[in-house]
Amino acid sequence: MLNNSHYIDKLRSSGLRPTKQRIKICEILFNTEKTFHFTINDLVKKISKATNDKISLATVYNTVHAFKKKGYLKEIPINSDQSYFDTNTSHHHHFYDENQKDLIDIDDSDVEPVKINTRIPGKKIKSVEVLVKVEDINS
Amino acid sequence: MLNNSHYIDKLRSSGLRPTKQRIKICEILFNTEKTFHFTINDLVKKISKATNDKISLATVYNTVHAFKKKGYLKEIPINSDQSYFDTNTSHHHHFYDENQKDLIDIDDSDVEPVKINTRIPGKKIKSVEVLVKVEDINS
DNA sequence: TCAATAGTTTAGAACTATTATAATGTAGAA
DNA sequence: TTCTACATTATAATAGTTCTAAACTATTGA
Known part of the structure; x- marks a missing residue:
């Protein structure tokens, strides 16, 4: 404005x-x-x-x-009937609350670097994204 | 049959x-x-x-x-116009080839355990899924 | 064995998110 | 200011998925 x-x-x-x-x-x-x-x-x-x-x-x-x-x-990337976007473009990960259908950021510093010990020939890694699905403790 | x-x-x-x-x-x-x-x-x-x-x-x-x-x-979970299903219900992860729109399994043993150093109060972790997006080396 | 019933299948309509279309509008260059 | 390429718009079209309600069938129990 x-x-x-x-x-x-x-x-x-x-x-x-x-x-x-x-x-x-x-x-x-x-x-x-x-x-x-x-x-x-x-x-x-x-x-x-x-x-x-x-x-x-x-x-x-x-x-x-x-x-x-x-x-x-x-x-x-979440399975959903619609696309989710994030204004946080830094490298980070997500919790997805399956009860509330709510996305919550996980700071990159809160996830130990993910090591992938295999590769696909002819392909390069573009991104590594972790999705942690959570639910209510009593469910 | x-x-x-x-x-x-x-x-x-x-x-x-x-x-x-x-x-x-x-x-x-x-x-x-x-x-x-x-x-x-x-x-x-x-x-x-x-x-x-x-x-x-x-x-x-x-x-x-x-x-x-x-x-x-x-x-x-991939962002896609349609849902992908997997007959492999064991714990494992995926490469997603963005050029071929192809999913490839990553054996759980090929991914170092993912440590999440934060929690959501009242929630328990249901799953931790890693999606590695890859693309052709020359793109 | 057979009828009752509760769960299942079906075709097709409906719905929803997203993309395409093509006409109108507008920012920026000359 | 005028031109042109890029943007916006309303609306139609598309595609994946879900809903509906009638017909069907596996199971139960008399």
Whole structure:
């Protein structure tokens, strides 16, 4: 809202035109102290709370994908009917609470480096992601 | 095909009626030396190859979910447009080849035990799954 | 053995997340 | 300012999955 020049620069420097929709989405995703997880549906709700100018669903999808491609967002692999995204793009892992259907970050420093003692010929490792599924103690 | 009594017992003992559809799906999923990964679509194709009596799509979904619930199948967390299942229900991990969209088992013995040095109060760990995304070396 | 019943299968409709389309709008360059 | 390539939009299309409700069948117990 206030200081958008940062986002404008960020967008422009990665070859994305700083349109008002993209800037608004930047504000919603990156103007927070803490990183967070969201689905497209979550983001649409946040947008409609934050502004009166609605952004079309297609643009939300386009923007999220563009941001993911540029490395501003990560997609988190969970079996789910919808995709989860993370504004925390640093290397880290996740708890997935199967009762609350809630994702919780695990700091990289809280996971001992994962050693994989096998390789696939002709392939290089792109990422190593740990998903810790948890549930209520009494279940 | 031949010795179905094993599957009949297995189904019955877990409270699932041994219908011919379920027995057929058991044969396809569990009559193999090696475990494998599949999508619902893969399974439907295997069924239509294996038999002339077609099994309706709804039944395939129902059966896979029932088998998953009983622990005969695992669902593998990958971001994908469709769900992947695994007939290997032992503890192990996966490579996901992003170019070929192919899943490859990583033996549990090929991954050093993953130590998580943090916990969520009131929650217990249900599983720890490692997904190693790989891609072609020249990409 | 046979009817009752509770669980199962089925085709097809419905639903939901996501992607494609193609017309309109707009940022940035000339 | 004008042009053009890129963006946005509403809407249609697609694809995986779930729902529905009627028909079917394995099991129970009389």
